[in-house]
Amino acid sequence: MVLIKNNKWVLASLAMALGGCSTLDSSSDFSNSVANVDTRLTHIQVTGRDFQPDFIAKSGSNILKSSLSLTDNYPIDKTSAPTSYIEMEVSYFQNYDEYKTATYNGLVQNLTRTKPSSSSCNEHCTATQYFRFPIDQEQIEIASSEGLSFELTSTNKGMRTQFDIPAAYIETIHKTAELNARGVVSSVDNQAANSKPEPKAKSNEMLEYWYNEANPEDQNAFTDWAFKNRTEIGAKLDLSNKPVEMMTYWYEKASLEERKKFLTWLLDQ
Template sequence: MKVINKMFVIGTMLTSFAPMAAVDLTLDRNIAALVVHGEEVGFSISKADKFDFENGRNQIVLRVEQLVSNLGEKEKFNSYPIVITFDAEDVSLNVATKSPISRKEHANAFQKNPQFVITDETGKEVQVKQDVLPVLSGISRDYVKELNRYNSMNSINLATVTTGSEKTKTESKRSSEANQSLKMVEYWYSKASANDKSQFSDWAFDNRNEQDLISIEGSKPVEMASYWFAQGSVEERKKILSWLLEQ
């Protein structure tokens, strides 16, 4: 299927959908979320980079996770966790670092002044409260406890989130489950050859409206990617098709 046809399909599918959340926050690729809606973000194969919030005061704990070059070798850089408190209504926000981080000296410079840049859809910088999340005593870090302590010490009240509530836990679980097919398709797609990727992509677009799909026979990446696409809901398939257009 030609790219132009795929783009037409996606455009048609998305025109009937309006955003459900009042505030959405998108992270640049080298930034990872540690705590969202008062809940710690668990490990996943595909890192989430977009989060929805209600209007009002919200919080998120982030850090830079980036491979950096050091004397010809690559090493993983994890920055200090930074808690961001922001007040926003009906807006799309983006979080980025002030400058690229690709070398060890860049990472060291960020650690000396760990601040993110938050902008709205027009590119205008939005002022938020940012602090390095203080460490509590213990063998390992508990970001949720640390955040609770931070909020208590700074008299920060969140109008839209009750930290640790059953509602928050349920919503976080639903969000994680809803993205399972997309995460697995991304994972197996990354393992596929160029020919396999093309085969899977064409198959996915051609069969987007089929209810009972049978996975493709072939290499393991293609079989597994097609299996997870077939398992996805209508909304998940739309996300997968949108993602495929970006590859």
């Protein structure tokens, strides 16, 4: 759900996301990179459409096909959020070896299996891996302007393949997440601004002021009298000093609702 109703950029991204589900490649229009926008408690989660990256096999089996998607978990108002990640599917000629790590910008990340690897055999046997690896907000920010090149490597480095993701694909996803997070913060701020407590009635302000001016004995006497006369004023309070006189005056002047609020305030003292 997108919360920024007046932001054409974000609404356009959502419309694009709903408009088509075909896989993107390096020649695609990357303004249409968003597949889903989801508002969570602590973050905005934006998932990109499936993308077929360009690749270079440095050693080992040739890649038969591959696709990936970026999930950007963008924090709301500097709160903590789950780590963002790239999820991937890679198929290659089976050779009894598997990719184990992804390396980018000097960082080595272990691959987390998302479902068991599969294999099939016709003329040749092929294997398919399903996994994800993490990418933090700092790296996503860099990749939004520079793109992302990463290398998948097997345990013994018998398989090494470089993949490239264009900056425009990542930027569209990241900007959508960022703008939606700003919209949530703005909405919360507006709600807070519009929910300021009602100002106290004049009678309540004066009752609280003169109550605090009275000594403890007069406070107790006035409290007993006020509760006995909470709906209708009967006998006058038999005390004569400035704080009591003023409390009595403002209590008599107060409406029933204002007296209720004052008596509630007294109970908290």
